[in-house]
Amino acid sequence: MKLSVMSNAAWMMSEKIVSVFGVIFVTSYVAKAFGPTVFGQMAFSTSLFSMVQTVAIFGTETILFKRISKSAPKGLRLMTVARTLRMVLLLLTSIPVLIWVWYNMQENFLAFALASFISSVFVTQDTFSVYNNARLASRLNTVANSAGLLLGFALSFTIAWLHLNPLWLTVSIVVVTLVPYAIKRARFYRENQDLAPPQEKRTTYLRYLMYAGLPLAISSIFISVQVKAAQMFLAGIASARDLGLFAAANTISASWIFIPVALITSCFSEIFRERGAAAIKLTARLNGYVMGVSLLLLAVIALYGEKIIIALYGHEYTQSGSLITLLSLATCFSAMGTVAYRYMVKEGGFNYLLKKIICLMVVSLPLSYWLIQGYGIMGAAWSVFITELLSLTVMNYFFKNGVIQKIQVSSLNYKTYK
Numbered sequence: 001m002k003l004s005v006m007s008n009a010a011w012m013m014s015e016k017i018v019s020v021f022g023v024i025f026v027t028s029y030v031a032k033a034f035g036p037t038v039f040g041q042m043a044f045s046t047s048l049f050s051m052v053q054t055v056a057i058f059g060t061e062t063i064l065f066k067r068i069s070k071s072a073p074k075g076l077r078l079m080t081v082a083r084t085l086r087m088v089l090l091l092l093t094s095i096p097v098l099i100w101v102w103y104n105m106q107e108n109f110l111a112f113a114l115a116s117f118i119s120s121v122f123v124t125q126d127t128f129s130v131y132n133n134a135r136l137a138s139r140l141n142t143v144a145n146s147a148g149l150l151l152g153f154a155l156s157f158t159i160a161w162l163h164l165n166p167l168w169l170t171v172s173i174v175v176v177t178l179v180p181y182a183i184k185r186a187r188f189y190r191e192n193q194d195l196a197p198p199q200e201k202r203t204t205y206l207r208y209l210m211y212a213g214l215p216l217a218i219s220s221i222f223i224s225v226q227v228k229a230a231q232m233f234l235a236g237i238a239s240a241r242d243l244g245l246f247a248a249a250n251t252i253s254a255s256w257i258f259i260p261v262a263l264i265t266s267c268f269s270e271i272f273r274e275r276g277a278a279a280i281k282l283t284a285r286l287n288g289y290v291m292g293v294s295l296l297l298l299a300v301i302a303l304y305g306e307k308i309i310i311a312l313y314g315h316e317y318t319q320s321g322s323l324i325t326l327l328s329l330a331t332c333f334s335a336m337g338t339v340a341y342r343y344m345v346k347e348g349g350f351n352y353l354l355k356k357i358i359c360l361m362v363v364s365l366p367l368s369y370w371l372i373q374g375y376g377i378m379g380a381a382w383s384v385f386i387t388e389l390l391s392l393t394v395m396n397y398f399f400k401n402g403v404i405q406k407i408q409v410s411s412l413n414y415k416t417y418k
Contacts, residue, residue: 027251028312030169033160036244036316038108042169043247045101045112047231052097053120054221056090059213061130062345065265068134069272075134076195079127081205086124094120108167115170122181128188133265140187141180148179215354229365230380233372246377248313249320252305253327256297260290260335268342279346280407281416287339288411294332301328323381330381333388340396340404349399356395363390 031039060082068075094117101113132140155172197205234243267286271279301308305328306321313320344353364387371379396404410416 027156028248030156030160031244031248031317032312032314033163034166036241036248037239038166038244040239040241040243040245040247041106041108042112042173044231044235044243045109046116046173047247048097048101048113049094049116049120051221052090052093052117053123055093055217056086056120056124057217058085058089058209059215059217060086060127060209062342063209063212064127064130065134065268066272066345068131069268072135073195075131076192077197078205078209079131080194080196081202082209083125083127085206085209087121090120090124111167111170112173115173118174119177122177126177126181126184128184131188132184138266140184144180144183144187147183148176151179152176212350215350215352215357218354218357229368230372230383233369234377234380237373238376242377245317245320246323246380248309248317249323249377249381250327252308252312252320253301253324254331256301257331257335259297260293261338263289263293264335264338264342268346271343272346279343280403281410283339283343284407284410284413284416287336287407288416290335290339291332291411294335298325298328298332301325319377323377326381326385330385330388333385333392336408337388337392337396340392340407343404343407344396344399347400347403352399356391356399360387360391360395 064075064078064082067078098110098113098117101110105113129141132138152172152175155175156169159166159168159172196202231243231246234246264286267282271282271286274282302325305324306318309317309321309324341353364383367386368380368383371383373379375382
């Protein structure tokens with residue numbers, strides 16, 4: 001692995017360490033101070049707009065990353081069109097969701113949903129992060145995101161410490177994305193300028209984003225929905241308290257995924273430039289690294305997960321401890337699935353991804369509803385696990401004569417790492 005790739009991955013990981021610090025010491029303190037009900041309301045609202053945000057991004061992050069990695073000027077032109085598309089999609093999807101929350105949920109839900117909507121505006125307009133990652137300049141993202149996270153965590157901790165009205169937490173939800181966006185935007189325009197395509201070519205760029213982005217958008221939405229769907233079904237079948245218990249378990253079980261994701265993002269800037277057998281070997285090697293890291297962290301969670309939950313969240317969340325190992329194993333599958341997903345994007349497998357996701361949704365959504373209705377939050381955890389397993393294995397193996405299976409098997413061969 002090249003030094004520049006390792007350095008970029010290290011910067012990405014350092015940002016997430018700040019995030020994990022906040023999850024461990026601040027989010028858990030807030031959850032303990034306000035109880036599972038308020039924590040469940042926050043988790044539901046942020047999860048709802050996380051899915052809206054995914055729709056608005058429309059798969060453009062991967063498309064921009066690929067284009068910028070190959071040609072920065074072409075990528076910059078595509079970035080300007082992508083921001084417009086994202087804003088239109090965000091407004092089209094957010095307004096019906098906010099109206100639904102207003103009519104169907106309690107006051108706290110609406111306040112947290114509005115804050116999550118404002119936060120999503122800054123996330124969807126932040127194409128600068130993709131540019132920095134593709135140029136192996138994740139250091140800039142780390143500094144900006146860490147500033148936003150630290151300020152947001154400080155506000156949340158202060159609100160909980162002073163026992164203020166929990167609605168003040170909406171401020172921290174907005175700050176976490178506003179501050180990084182402002183910093184990255186200012187830095188980008190200090191060194192670059194928009195390269196908007198000629199007016200007569202904007203339609204061509206937009207058509208390309210729509211064509212290539214649709215399968216990626218549906219795929220990204222489903223990746224987001226896998227855990228979020230469990231929360232949606234829990235909201236309809238169970239209580240806000242169960243939402244809080246599930247959210248706490250999921251937070252801890254997925255807290256380490258930033259490590260394999262940083263490796264994947266950094267390594268794919270090189271893989272996107274390779275072809276044929278060389279690309280397959282690099283992808284297999286990366287899959288092996290991701291698998292090794294994931295299994296190591298899974299072992300830690302399996303041994304100490306329940307104790308971590310009780311220590312951080314309190315005895316009210318003891319029931320969450322029974323979910324952690326299963327959800328962490330699902331996180332392992334998700335990390336390795338990201339490697340396969342990026343490789344399929346590199347090979348232009350947009351249509352395959354669309355068909356895969358449709359099949360997976362047909363199987364997993366009814367399964368999730370049945371499991372949650374019958375087994376509550378444990379059923380929610382099993383639904384996430386089964387879905388991630390199917391997504392990583394069977395659903396990938398029909399792509400290009402089983403190349404994903406070959407990559408996964410090759411990652412177990414020591415010769416791959418020579």
